[in-house]
Amino acid sequence: MPKIKLENLSKRYGNFEVLHGVDLEMADAEFTVLVGPSGCGKSTTLRMIAGLETVSGGEIYIDDRPVSQLEPKDRDLAMVFQDYALYPHMNVAKNMSFALRLEKRPKDEINKKINEVAEILGLTDFLHRKPAELSGGQRQRVAMGRALTRDSSTFLFDEPLSNLDAKLRTQMRAELALMRQRVHKNMIYVTHDQIEAMTLADRIVVMDAGRIQQQGTPEELFKKPVNKFVAGFLGSPPMNFLKASVVQAGDKLYLEGEGFRLLCDALTQSRIASLSGSSVDIGIRPSDLLFDPSASSDNAIDINVVVSEYVGAQSVLIGDCSGQKVMVELKSDTPIALGEKLRFRVESSELHLFDTSSELAIS
16 A cells, blocks of 8 residues: 655635645555534535646645556545445446446456445445445445446545434444555545544544644543644534633642632642743643532632533533633533532543643643
8 A cells, every 4th residue: 555645735716725835654554534514614625636637736646656647547446425426227246346337347247246345335235226225324335346346555535424414423433443444545534523432533634724733543642732723623522612821829830710629739840830920721621620519619610501501411501700601511410400509520631731822732
Protein backbone atom coordinates (compact mmCIF):
# COMPACT_ATOMS: atom_id res chain seq x y z
CA MET A 1 0.00 0.00 0.00
CA PRO A 2 1.30 3.47 -0.82
CA LYS A 3 2.04 6.37 1.48
CA ILE A 4 0.02 9.47 0.60
CA LYS A 5 1.43 12.92 1.27
CA LEU A 6 -0.14 16.36 0.86
CA GLU A 7 2.44 19.13 0.69
CA ASN A 8 1.34 22.77 1.10
CA LEU A 9 -1.92 21.91 -0.68
CA SER A 10 -4.18 24.86 -1.47
CA LYS A 11 -7.39 25.41 -3.38
CA ARG A 12 -8.85 28.67 -4.65
CA TYR A 13 -12.05 29.54 -6.45
CA GLY A 14 -11.28 32.94 -7.92
CA ASN A 15 -10.11 35.08 -5.00
CA PHE A 16 -11.68 32.82 -2.39
CA GLU A 17 -9.21 30.40 -0.80
CA VAL A 18 -10.84 27.19 0.47
CA LEU A 19 -7.66 25.37 1.59
CA HIS A 20 -4.70 27.19 3.09
CA GLY A 21 -1.50 25.18 2.59
CA VAL A 22 -2.48 21.80 4.04
CA ASP A 23 0.38 19.44 5.00
CA LEU A 24 -0.57 15.86 5.79
CA GLU A 25 0.95 12.36 5.56
CA MET A 26 -1.12 9.17 5.59
CA ALA A 27 0.72 5.95 6.38
CA ASP A 28 0.34 2.56 4.70
CA ALA A 29 -2.93 0.72 5.46
CA GLU A 30 -4.15 3.53 7.72
CA PHE A 31 -7.81 4.47 8.18
CA THR A 32 -7.64 8.28 8.17
CA VAL A 33 -10.79 10.30 8.89
CA LEU A 34 -11.06 13.95 7.85
CA VAL A 35 -13.65 15.55 10.10
CA GLY A 36 -14.99 19.05 10.60
CA PRO A 37 -18.04 21.28 10.13
CA SER A 38 -19.58 22.03 6.74
CA GLY A 39 -17.34 24.25 4.64
CA CYS A 40 -14.10 23.34 6.44
CA GLY A 41 -12.47 21.94 3.26
CA LYS A 42 -12.51 18.21 4.06
CA SER A 43 -14.50 17.09 0.96
CA THR A 44 -12.48 19.43 -1.25
CA THR A 45 -9.29 17.81 0.06
CA LEU A 46 -10.66 14.34 -0.71
CA ARG A 47 -11.77 15.32 -4.21
CA MET A 48 -8.33 16.80 -4.93
CA ILE A 49 -6.71 13.51 -3.87
CA ALA A 50 -9.14 11.69 -6.17
CA GLY A 51 -8.41 14.04 -9.07
CA LEU A 52 -11.95 15.39 -9.25
CA GLU A 53 -10.77 18.90 -8.30
CA THR A 54 -7.73 20.69 -9.66
CA VAL A 55 -4.91 21.75 -7.35
CA SER A 56 -4.33 25.51 -7.01
CA GLY A 57 -1.02 25.13 -5.19
CA GLY A 58 1.19 22.51 -3.58
CA GLU A 59 1.42 18.85 -4.52
CA ILE A 60 -0.09 15.42 -3.82
CA TYR A 61 2.34 12.50 -3.63
CA ILE A 62 1.49 8.80 -3.76
CA ASP A 63 4.58 6.74 -2.90
CA ASP A 64 6.73 9.85 -3.50
CA ARG A 65 5.30 10.22 -7.02
CA PRO A 66 3.58 13.57 -7.75
CA VAL A 67 0.06 12.88 -9.03
CA SER A 68 -1.77 16.22 -9.01
CA GLN A 69 -1.53 16.46 -12.81
CA LEU A 70 -2.62 12.86 -13.42
CA GLU A 71 -6.13 11.84 -14.47
CA PRO A 72 -8.24 10.10 -11.75
CA LYS A 73 -7.99 6.74 -13.58
CA ASP A 74 -4.18 6.88 -13.35
CA ARG A 75 -4.02 7.29 -9.54
CA ASP A 76 -5.04 3.75 -8.48
CA LEU A 77 -7.86 5.05 -6.26
CA ALA A 78 -11.48 3.97 -5.77
CA MET A 79 -14.16 6.29 -4.41
CA VAL A 80 -17.47 5.80 -2.61
CA PHE A 81 -19.82 8.75 -2.99
CA GLN A 82 -22.49 10.13 -0.67
CA ASP A 83 -25.36 9.45 -3.10
CA TYR A 84 -24.41 5.84 -4.05
CA ALA A 85 -24.24 6.67 -7.82
CA LEU A 86 -25.54 3.23 -8.87
CA TYR A 87 -26.84 2.37 -12.34
CA PRO A 88 -30.59 1.74 -11.85
CA HIS A 89 -30.92 -0.62 -14.87
CA MET A 90 -28.10 -2.92 -13.68
CA ASN A 91 -28.35 -5.52 -10.93
CA VAL A 92 -25.99 -5.60 -7.96
CA ALA A 93 -23.49 -7.91 -9.64
CA LYS A 94 -23.26 -5.73 -12.76
CA ASN A 95 -22.96 -2.53 -10.72
CA MET A 96 -20.12 -4.03 -8.70
CA SER A 97 -18.30 -5.37 -11.74
CA PHE A 98 -18.74 -2.34 -13.99
CA ALA A 99 -15.10 -1.15 -13.81
CA LEU A 100 -13.77 -4.69 -14.29
CA ARG A 101 -15.92 -5.20 -17.37
CA LEU A 102 -14.69 -1.90 -18.83
CA GLU A 103 -11.16 -3.23 -18.40
CA LYS A 104 -12.27 -6.41 -20.23
CA ARG A 105 -11.12 -8.68 -17.41
CA PRO A 106 -11.77 -12.46 -17.84
CA LYS A 107 -15.30 -13.48 -16.83
CA ASP A 108 -14.07 -16.07 -14.30
CA GLU A 109 -11.89 -13.43 -12.61
CA ILE A 110 -14.83 -10.98 -12.45
CA ASN A 111 -17.20 -13.56 -10.94
CA LYS A 112 -14.61 -14.63 -8.37
CA LYS A 113 -14.00 -11.02 -7.31
CA ILE A 114 -17.73 -10.24 -7.07
CA ASN A 115 -18.34 -13.28 -4.88
CA GLU A 116 -15.42 -12.45 -2.58
CA VAL A 117 -16.56 -8.85 -2.06
CA ALA A 118 -20.24 -9.81 -1.75
CA GLU A 119 -19.33 -12.19 1.08
CA ILE A 120 -17.38 -9.47 2.91
CA LEU A 121 -20.30 -7.04 2.64
CA GLY A 122 -23.15 -9.50 3.17
CA LEU A 123 -24.53 -9.05 -0.36
CA THR A 124 -24.40 -12.64 -1.60
CA ASP A 125 -28.20 -13.02 -1.57
CA PHE A 126 -28.78 -9.71 -3.38
CA LEU A 127 -26.53 -10.03 -6.45
CA HIS A 128 -29.47 -10.36 -8.89
CA ARG A 129 -31.51 -7.48 -7.46
CA LYS A 130 -31.61 -3.98 -8.89
CA PRO A 131 -30.95 -0.86 -6.75
CA ALA A 132 -34.68 0.01 -6.52
CA GLU A 133 -35.25 -3.32 -4.71
CA LEU A 134 -32.66 -2.56 -2.01
CA SER A 135 -32.72 -0.57 1.23
CA GLY A 136 -30.53 2.51 1.69
CA GLY A 137 -27.98 0.55 3.69
CA GLN A 138 -27.82 -2.21 1.06
CA ARG A 139 -27.33 0.37 -1.73
CA GLN A 140 -24.46 1.91 0.19
CA ARG A 141 -22.89 -1.53 0.59
CA VAL A 142 -23.17 -2.02 -3.18
CA ALA A 143 -21.40 1.32 -3.71
CA MET A 144 -18.62 0.15 -1.38
CA GLY A 145 -18.55 -3.21 -3.16
CA ARG A 146 -18.04 -1.52 -6.51
CA ALA A 147 -14.98 0.23 -5.06
CA LEU A 148 -13.62 -2.93 -3.43
CA THR A 149 -13.85 -5.04 -6.59
CA ARG A 150 -11.37 -2.70 -8.26
CA ASP A 151 -8.70 -3.81 -5.77
CA SER A 152 -7.22 -0.30 -5.72
CA SER A 153 -4.44 0.64 -3.31
CA THR A 154 -6.55 3.35 -1.64
CA PHE A 155 -10.27 3.79 -0.97
CA LEU A 156 -11.85 7.22 -0.59
CA PHE A 157 -15.19 7.68 1.22
CA ASP A 158 -17.09 10.97 0.88
CA GLU A 159 -19.66 11.07 3.72
CA PRO A 160 -21.04 7.64 2.70
CA LEU A 161 -23.51 7.36 5.61
CA SER A 162 -25.00 10.85 5.64
CA ASN A 163 -28.11 9.86 3.65
CA LEU A 164 -29.04 7.02 6.03
CA ASP A 165 -31.34 7.19 9.03
CA ALA A 166 -29.92 6.97 12.56
CA LYS A 167 -30.43 3.22 12.97
CA LEU A 168 -28.88 2.40 9.59
CA ARG A 169 -25.94 4.72 10.27
CA THR A 170 -25.16 2.81 13.46
CA GLN A 171 -25.44 -0.51 11.64
CA MET A 172 -23.28 0.64 8.72
CA ARG A 173 -20.63 2.03 11.10
CA ALA A 174 -20.29 -1.44 12.59
CA GLU A 175 -20.14 -3.02 9.12
CA LEU A 176 -17.46 -0.57 8.02
CA ALA A 177 -15.40 -1.39 11.12
CA LEU A 178 -15.68 -5.12 10.33
CA MET A 179 -14.79 -4.53 6.68
CA ARG A 180 -11.76 -2.52 7.80
CA GLN A 181 -10.45 -5.56 9.69
CA ARG A 182 -10.72 -7.76 6.59
CA VAL A 183 -9.51 -5.31 3.93
CA HIS A 184 -6.01 -4.03 4.70
CA LYS A 185 -5.90 -0.99 2.41
CA ASN A 186 -5.41 2.73 2.75
CA MET A 187 -8.75 4.34 3.54
CA ILE A 188 -9.49 8.07 3.66
CA TYR A 189 -12.93 8.86 5.03
CA VAL A 190 -14.67 12.25 5.14
CA THR A 191 -17.47 13.00 7.59
CA HIS A 192 -18.93 15.83 9.66
CA ASP A 193 -20.07 13.25 12.26
CA GLN A 194 -17.56 13.11 15.09
CA ILE A 195 -19.00 9.80 16.36
CA GLU A 196 -18.11 8.16 13.02
CA ALA A 197 -14.64 9.67 13.29
CA MET A 198 -14.09 8.48 16.87
CA THR A 199 -15.32 4.92 16.24
CA LEU A 200 -13.71 4.21 12.84
CA ALA A 201 -10.41 6.08 12.63
CA ASP A 202 -6.85 4.98 13.22
CA ARG A 203 -6.12 8.69 12.95
CA ILE A 204 -8.42 11.70 12.96
CA VAL A 205 -7.62 14.93 11.15
CA VAL A 206 -9.78 17.78 12.49
CA MET A 207 -10.24 20.63 10.00
CA ASP A 208 -11.75 24.10 10.26
CA ALA A 209 -11.78 27.01 7.82
CA GLY A 210 -9.46 25.25 5.37
CA ARG A 211 -6.77 24.41 7.93
CA ILE A 212 -5.82 21.35 9.96
CA GLN A 213 -6.44 22.09 13.63
CA GLN A 214 -5.07 18.82 15.05
CA GLN A 215 -4.39 15.24 14.03
CA GLY A 216 -3.82 12.08 16.06
CA THR A 217 -5.54 9.01 17.45
CA PRO A 218 -9.13 9.40 18.71
CA GLU A 219 -7.90 9.05 22.30
CA GLU A 220 -5.20 11.73 21.86
CA LEU A 221 -7.64 14.24 20.42
CA PHE A 222 -10.31 13.52 23.04
CA LYS A 223 -7.97 13.71 26.04
CA LYS A 224 -5.50 16.34 24.84
CA PRO A 225 -7.17 18.78 22.43
CA VAL A 226 -4.81 21.54 21.33
CA ASN A 227 -7.47 24.26 21.26
CA LYS A 228 -11.09 25.06 22.12
CA PHE A 229 -12.34 24.19 18.62
CA VAL A 230 -11.08 20.60 18.76
CA ALA A 231 -12.19 20.24 22.39
CA GLY A 232 -15.71 21.39 21.58
CA PHE A 233 -16.04 19.50 18.31
CA LEU A 234 -15.09 16.03 19.56
CA GLY A 235 -17.26 14.47 22.23
CA SER A 236 -20.99 13.91 22.60
CA PRO A 237 -22.47 15.71 24.49
CA PRO A 238 -19.93 18.45 23.73
CA MET A 239 -17.50 19.90 26.26
CA ASN A 240 -18.71 22.68 28.58
CA PHE A 241 -16.79 25.96 28.61
CA LEU A 242 -16.86 28.30 31.63
CA LYS A 243 -15.06 31.60 32.12
CA ALA A 244 -12.86 31.85 35.22
CA SER A 245 -10.06 33.81 36.84
CA VAL A 246 -6.93 32.38 38.45
CA VAL A 247 -7.03 33.56 42.06
CA GLN A 248 -4.28 33.05 44.65
CA ALA A 249 -5.13 32.77 48.36
CA GLY A 250 -2.04 32.11 50.46
CA ASP A 251 -0.31 29.07 49.01
CA LYS A 252 -3.45 27.90 47.19
CA LEU A 253 -4.72 28.62 43.70
CA TYR A 254 -8.39 28.72 42.77
CA LEU A 255 -10.28 28.89 39.50
CA GLU A 256 -13.05 31.32 40.28
CA GLY A 257 -16.01 32.13 38.08
CA GLU A 258 -19.68 33.10 38.29
CA GLY A 259 -21.22 30.63 40.74
CA PHE A 260 -18.14 28.47 41.47
CA ARG A 261 -14.71 28.47 43.11
CA LEU A 262 -12.55 25.41 42.41
CA LEU A 263 -9.41 24.55 44.37
CA CYS A 264 -6.55 23.46 42.09
CA ASP A 265 -4.55 20.32 42.81
CA ALA A 266 -0.73 20.38 42.69
CA LEU A 267 -0.53 19.47 38.98
CA THR A 268 -3.07 22.11 37.94
CA GLN A 269 -1.28 24.70 40.10
CA SER A 270 1.98 23.98 38.27
CA ARG A 271 0.21 24.56 34.93
CA ILE A 272 -1.25 27.93 35.84
CA ALA A 273 1.04 29.28 38.58
CA SER A 274 2.25 32.08 36.28
CA LEU A 275 -1.33 33.09 35.40
CA SER A 276 -2.40 34.39 38.83
CA GLY A 277 -4.84 37.26 38.28
CA SER A 278 -5.45 36.28 34.64
CA SER A 279 -8.59 34.96 32.97
CA VAL A 280 -8.83 31.46 31.47
CA ASP A 281 -11.50 29.33 29.86
CA ILE A 282 -12.27 26.08 31.65
CA GLY A 283 -13.37 23.01 29.65
CA ILE A 284 -15.27 20.22 31.43
CA ARG A 285 -16.55 17.06 29.75
CA PRO A 286 -20.20 16.35 30.73
CA SER A 287 -19.14 12.87 31.92
CA ASP A 288 -16.55 14.42 34.28
CA LEU A 289 -19.22 16.20 36.34
CA LEU A 290 -20.02 13.72 39.13
CA PHE A 291 -23.30 13.99 41.04
CA ASP A 292 -22.29 14.41 44.70
CA PRO A 293 -24.63 16.37 47.04
CA SER A 294 -22.07 16.14 49.89
CA ALA A 295 -19.10 17.51 47.90
CA SER A 296 -17.21 20.50 49.27
CA SER A 297 -17.94 23.80 47.53
CA ASP A 298 -14.19 24.06 46.81
CA ASN A 299 -14.38 21.23 44.30
CA ALA A 300 -17.96 21.34 43.05
CA ILE A 301 -20.31 23.28 40.79
CA ASP A 302 -23.98 23.93 41.61
CA ILE A 303 -26.30 23.68 38.62
CA ASN A 304 -30.00 24.52 38.23
CA VAL A 305 -31.60 21.85 36.03
CA VAL A 306 -33.38 23.35 33.01
CA VAL A 307 -33.86 20.31 30.75
CA SER A 308 -33.43 16.57 31.32
CA GLU A 309 -33.03 14.43 28.19
CA TYR A 310 -33.69 10.75 28.87
CA VAL A 311 -31.69 8.55 26.48
CA GLY A 312 -32.04 5.11 28.08
CA ALA A 313 -29.30 4.11 30.51
CA GLN A 314 -28.00 7.70 30.51
CA SER A 315 -29.62 11.09 30.90
CA VAL A 316 -28.22 14.38 29.64
CA LEU A 317 -28.99 17.36 31.84
CA ILE A 318 -28.91 20.88 30.51
CA GLY A 319 -28.46 23.26 33.41
CA ASP A 320 -27.61 26.80 34.35
CA CYS A 321 -24.65 27.94 36.44
CA SER A 322 -25.10 31.67 37.08
CA GLY A 323 -26.08 32.33 33.47
CA GLN A 324 -23.65 29.86 31.89
CA LYS A 325 -25.03 26.77 30.14
CA VAL A 326 -23.72 23.47 31.48
CA MET A 327 -24.41 19.93 30.20
CA VAL A 328 -24.07 16.87 32.45
CA GLU A 329 -24.11 13.16 31.59
CA LEU A 330 -25.25 10.80 34.34
CA LYS A 331 -27.15 7.56 34.95
CA SER A 332 -30.83 7.92 34.18
CA ASP A 333 -31.89 6.37 37.49
CA THR A 334 -30.60 9.45 39.36
CA PRO A 335 -33.72 11.26 40.68
CA ILE A 336 -33.94 14.64 38.95
CA ALA A 337 -36.61 17.32 39.07
CA LEU A 338 -36.68 20.26 36.67
CA GLY A 339 -35.71 23.47 38.43
CA GLU A 340 -33.82 21.55 41.10
CA LYS A 341 -30.38 22.76 42.17
CA LEU A 342 -27.82 19.95 42.13
CA ARG A 343 -24.18 19.76 43.15
CA PHE A 344 -21.59 18.10 40.91
CA ARG A 345 -18.05 17.32 42.02
CA VAL A 346 -15.23 18.39 39.72
CA GLU A 347 -11.75 16.86 39.83
CA SER A 348 -9.33 19.62 38.84
CA SER A 349 -7.09 17.01 37.19
CA GLU A 350 -9.90 16.46 34.62
CA LEU A 351 -10.18 20.13 33.68
CA HIS A 352 -9.07 21.44 30.30
CA LEU A 353 -7.72 24.99 30.40
CA PHE A 354 -7.55 27.38 27.44
CA ASP A 355 -6.08 30.82 26.84
CA THR A 356 -8.97 33.28 26.46
CA SER A 357 -7.43 35.19 23.54
CA SER A 358 -5.67 32.52 21.45
CA GLU A 359 -8.04 29.66 22.54
CA LEU A 360 -4.99 27.37 22.68
CA ALA A 361 -4.77 24.73 25.41
CA ILE A 362 -2.68 25.61 28.49
CA SER A 363 -0.43 22.60 28.99
